[in-house]
Amino acid sequence: MARLPRRLSGVVLRLEGYPAPLALAMAAARLCRARGLALVAADARLAARLGVGVHWRGGRRAGARPRRGLASASAHGVAQLVAARRAGADLAFLSPVFSTHSHPGARTLGARGFAALARRAGPVKPFALGGISPRRLAVLGPRCAGLGGIDLFLKP
Numbered sequence: 001m002a003r004l005p006r007r008l009s010g011v012v013l014r015l016e017g018y019p020a021p022l023a024l025a026m027a028a029a030r031l032c033r034a035r036g037l038a039l040v041a042a043d044a045r046l047a048a049r050l051g052v053g054v055h056w057r058g059g060r061r062a063g064a065r066p067r068r069g070l071a072s073a074s075a076h077g078v079a080q081l082v083a084a085r086r087a088g089a090d091l092a093f094l095s096p097v098f099s100t101h102s103h104p105g106a107r108t109l110g111a112r113g114f115a116a117l118a119r120r121a122g123p124v125k126p127f128a129l130g131g132i133s134p135r136r137l138a139v140l141g142p143r144c145a146g147l148g149g150i151d152l153f154l155k156p
Helices: 021-035 044-050 078-087 110-119 134-138
Strands: 010-013 038-041 053-056 071-075 091-094 125-129 146-148
Touching: 010 021, 021 038, 021 044, 038 044, 044 053, 071 078, 078 091, 091 110, 110 125
Parallel strands: 010 038, 038 053, 053 071, 071 091, 091 125, 125 146
Antiparallel strands: none
């Protein structure tokens, strides 16, 4: 989070399996507020407690839409993107666009698949996720509203 560009970036908190998720979430929320980063949590109750946005996995709305903050969703195909649109998501991470360490061997969308899915997004802003690099971002074109990544931000 310390490396992300201020006021241009955000964080999706997925804390299942962590021994002290509330403490970690509260620390992340403080850091995000201090740096002007958007924050969404994959747990709707945690999002409400922190007063941040929510992230819906597979486009499925879990809990109420947040009073403040973004509603993001993951979408791995048309059905999940439609579900995210119906749920009222502001943005959807379409993935995996390219091969990625987090999902080895998974079927990827590629640039054309991403563009085809992005055309169906309607008011939901399509974000690219999976194997994103500056070079690959250039081939996604103007339909790509943003990007998500793990390795992309871990490299110095």
